[in-house]
Amino acid sequence: MRREVKRLSRSRTALFAVAIAALGPTLLSSPWADSHLGAHFVSQLLIVAVGLPCLIVLARNAPLAALEPDASKRSPPPSRGRRASGRQRPRALPARKVAPPVAQRDRVRLAALLAVGLGVWLLVATVLSPQPAVAFFGVQARANGALLGLALVAAWAIGVSSGRDAAAAIESVLLGVVGLNAIVALVQTISGVGLASGRAQGLFGNPVFLAGLLSGGLWLVIQRFRTDQRWGWAVVLVVAATQTTGSRFALILLPVVVVASFFVLTRRRTALLVLAIVAGVGLGGGLAAVGGASSATARAGQGIAGGGFSQRLEIWSWSMHAIKHRPIQGQGPGQVQAATERFKTLAFSRHDPEPTFDDAHNLIVEYLVTTGVPGAALLIAFTVMTLLLAGWRSPMGGFAIFTLALHGVEPPHAELTPLLFLALGAAASGAAPLLIGVPRALRPALVSVAVVVGGVIAVGSVYGTSSPSTPSRAYADARIARRLLPMWSSAYSRTGRIDVDHGKFKDAARWLRIAAEREPYQAFLWSQLAFAEEQTGHVADAEAHYRRALEDNHYSVDTLNRLVALLVRNGRSQDARVYVQRSLQVTPNQPSLRKLLQ
Numbered sequence: 001m002r003r004e005v006k007r008l009s010r011s012r013t014a015l016f017a018v019a020i021a022a023l024g025p026t027l028l029s030s031p032w033a034d035s036h037l038g039a040h041f042v043s044q045l046l047i048v049a050v051g052l053p054c055l056i057v058l059a060r061n062a063p064l065a066a067l068e069p070d071a072s073k074r075s076p077p078p079s080r081g082r083r084a085s086g087r088q089r090p091r092a093l094p095a096r097k098v099a100p101p102v103a104q105r106d107r108v109r110l111a112a113l114l115a116v117g118l119g120v121w122l123l124v125a126t127v128l129s130p131q132p133a134v135a136f137f138g139v140q141a142r143a144n145g146a147l148l149g150l151a152l153v154a155a156w157a158i159g160v161s162s163g164r165d166a167a168a169a170i171e172s173v174l175l176g177v178v179g180l181n182a183i184v185a186l187v188q189t190i191s192g193v194g195l196a197s198g199r200a201q202g203l204f205g206n207p208v209f210l211a212g213l214l215s216g217g218l219w220l221v222i223q224r225f226r227t228d229q230r231w232g233w234a235v236v237l238v239v240a241a242t243q244t245t246g247s248r249f250a251l252i253l254l255p256v257v258v259v260a261s262f263f264v265l266t267r268r269r270t271a272l273l274v275l276a277i278v279a280g281v282g283l284g285g286g287l288a289a290v291g292g293a294s295s296a297t298a299r300a301g302q303g304i305a306g307g308g309f310s311q312r313l314e315i316w317s318w319s320m321h322a323i324k325h326r327p328i329q330g331q332g333p334g335q336v337q338a339a340t341e342r343f344k345t346l347a348f349s350r351h352d353p354e355p356t357f358d359d360a361h362n363l364i365v366e367y368l369v370t371t372g373v374p375g376a377a378l379l380i381a382f383t384v385m386t387l388l389l390a391g392w393r394s395p396m397g398g399f400a401i402f403t404l405a406l407h408g409v410e411p412p413h414a415e416l417t418p419l420l421f422l423a424l425g426a427a428a429s430g431a432a433p434l435l436i437g438v439p440r441a442l443r444p445a446l447v448s449v450a451v452v453v454g455g456v457i458a459v460g461s462v463y464g465t466s467s468p469s470t471p472s473r474a475y476a477d478a479r480i481a482r483r484l485l486p487m488w489s490s491a492y493s494r495t496g497r498i499d500v501d502h503g504k505f506k507d508a509a510r511w512l513r514i515a516a517e518r519e520p521y522q523a524f525l526w527s528q529l530a531f532a533e534e535q536t537g538h539v540a541d542a543e544a545h546y547r548r549a550l551e552d553n554h555y556s557v558d559t560l561n562r563l564v565a566l567l568v569r570n571g572r573s574q575d576a577r578v579y580v581q582r583s584l585q586v587t588p589n590q591p592s593l594r595k596l597l598q
Helices: 010-023 031-038 037-060 101-129 132-137 146-162 164-191 207-225 229-244 249-260 267-289 294-302 308-325 336-343 345-351 365-391 395-408 416-427 442-464 469-486 490-502 505-519 523-535 537-553 557-569 573-585 593-598
Strands: 002-007 435-438
Touching: 002 345, 010 037, 010 146, 010 164, 010 416, 031 442, 031 573, 037 101, 037 146, 037 442, 101 132, 101 146, 132 469, 146 164, 146 365, 146 416, 164 207, 164 229, 164 365, 164 395, 164 416, 207 229, 207 249, 207 267, 207 395, 207 416, 207 557, 229 249, 229 267, 229 294, 229 523, 249 267, 249 294, 249 395, 267 294, 267 336, 308 336, 308 365, 336 365, 345 573, 365 395, 365 416, 365 490, 395 416, 442 490, 469 490, 490 505, 490 523, 505 523, 523 537, 523 557, 537 557, 557 593, 573 593
Parallel strands: none
Antiparallel strands: 002 435
């Protein structure tokens, strides 16, 4: 195939990079767009399609002109056209030790090779997974499969390839996105509308992801505050919004941000920063109290060891067992629940016997479970290399670091996690856009495939989440969703539930069986299948599938009690005693079950 050197169009690659920064944490992160349009999958497919050619060239041998060090990276420039306000001039950052052009190119190439290695291993782990299709795309509600991992490395390559002008535009867009989410969070807190468990979530569907964006965004604001004192009001705004997310871990990061600011601000500006942060914490706490919402300081007063953190310790404990079970290839990308569900403990189940966790609440632990030790090692090496290239003092390097810090206690996000790697790439970009040498038709072909596959997922998601008014329309929508989204269980289980509602238990059992085979680690699917088989008189099959559900969730009280009822109805009370005892271990206050032990 003929190859020729072709310049990346700045108006295309750079514009796409800016679009990722603008749409990812806003429109594409909204719960409605994700659930009804499959937006996360569409964006990830496009990022991979656009970034893969860039990554290929960076791994081969990046052109020297595109990666020459830029003097502006040694110290962020002062604001244009206006002298910094305040009596003291802002402290110039110490000159950053910039590698010679050839060394810089070699480091970028090393990072690209690590990215390629990570991408290849993600695909290997996907092929070796018990459910390859689900492993590639990820859990439908999370979009956390191999495609997300490929989007991380592709986003970094896009950032590196876009050039200095695009990097400045990305930084400005990120500031706007952070400000927009902060304002929305404060409005939610005051009005009480759009809160999640009493916590502001901004334009995201979860407060913890908003906290991650704001934690990184605070560093961007501090960089502007360095040259213009008026940005102190933005510091107050972002910190107040962080307070309303209720994230105790984001609150812990605030002192770390202050310590880091000593290296980029004068003493006077640092003192003003501390005052602005204190004011933001007070403002956010006051607004939360007025609106009846939860604040980060109020939740911190309840103790870090309780609540969500104890659950994280449990999940990490289960993960260690899963890693020992499949240490090399892992369970498959996005398959945390499949790997860890069976290790759930009685003590945890007593707190809540039915919850499931499809992530490890720690990026490294998640990769250890899902891609094995090689996958986690490649991720760590790639991330460290990109951090070294970006430099933590740079605006977007610091943004990525503080956003990444929340990934130590929170799950990856389908839009936010690629965004931080885009920022890392942009922070390491050179003065010129990248020159690439790839087949002329490669990028259009990849984008075309991404658009087609993304369109299929979007249409399938529309039909899969529709609310038809008639049974015939419900069947028709479910049929279309099954054809377009065969990799997930949702369309099949929805069809089964429709049949159950209309008393068609034989048909329901057929569809629920397919759903359970698509995602066999979902214990509730086996339980629903067993119920449908009970109604058709297939007692042996129902019992077998109740037992299958208990293989993954040993302490599901609902499944245990259904199995007990089935055995008792068929004159096998003695066989039911072991399940009665287990159910009572989880939830002792069940008088009707205790009678069976007498």
